[in-house]
Amino acid sequence: MITGWFTGEGDGFRLLGTRCSSCASVFFPREDVHCRNPHCAGGTLEETPLSRTGRVWSYTDARYRPPSPFASDAELPWEPYALIAVELAAERIVVLGQAAPGITVADLAVGMEVEAVEGVLHGGGEAESATTWNWRPTGAAS
Known part of the structure; x- marks a missing residue:
């Protein structure tokens, strides 16, 4: 598990980011040291659950086995997968991630x-x- 990046299970699953108390900028992955907004003097960074849904901003497929240092078992057959960039409107950020198994471009x-x-x-x-x-x-079978 990637500690501090998400919480919950099933319908309660949420990505976790941080929000600056001064400028309200949201960050994912989380930021625990300082506000990344260059126009902000900085404020307290507070953990915040991100929107559960968003809109596809862009996508592509990964058709090659990633090189080291990424984990990839060379003994297993390689299966391409889709990568999705998702816009979270409320947070005004784009979050990258892999598509769920069975979802292709x-x-x-x-x-x-x-x-x-x-x-x-x-x-x-x-x-x-x-x-x-x-x-x-949304609406796709689990």
């Missing part, structure tokens, strides 16, 4: 609504799998 369109769901990042074997997030079109 053929299932996606710019502007369609997607939701953050719990996912599993597979690494170099069962012991290296980690809980993460995926994006899934």
Whole structure:
């Protein structure tokens, strides 16, 4: 699990970001040291749950095995997957993530609504799998 990046399970699953108390800028991944807004003098950074749904801003497919240092089990067959950039309107940010299993670029369109769901990042074997997030079109089967 990526500690501090999300919370909950099932319908309660949410990505966690931070919001600056001074300028209200939202950051994901979270920022715990200082406000990243260059026009802000800085304020307290407070953990904030992000919108559960957003709109596809862009997408592509990953058709190659990632190089080191990324975790990838060379013993397993490679399966391409879709990457999605999702605009969270309320937070005014774009969050990247992998599509949920079974979702391909053929299932996606710019502007369609997607939701953050719990996912599993597979690494170099069962012991290296980690809980993460995926994006899934709203209304798509689990």
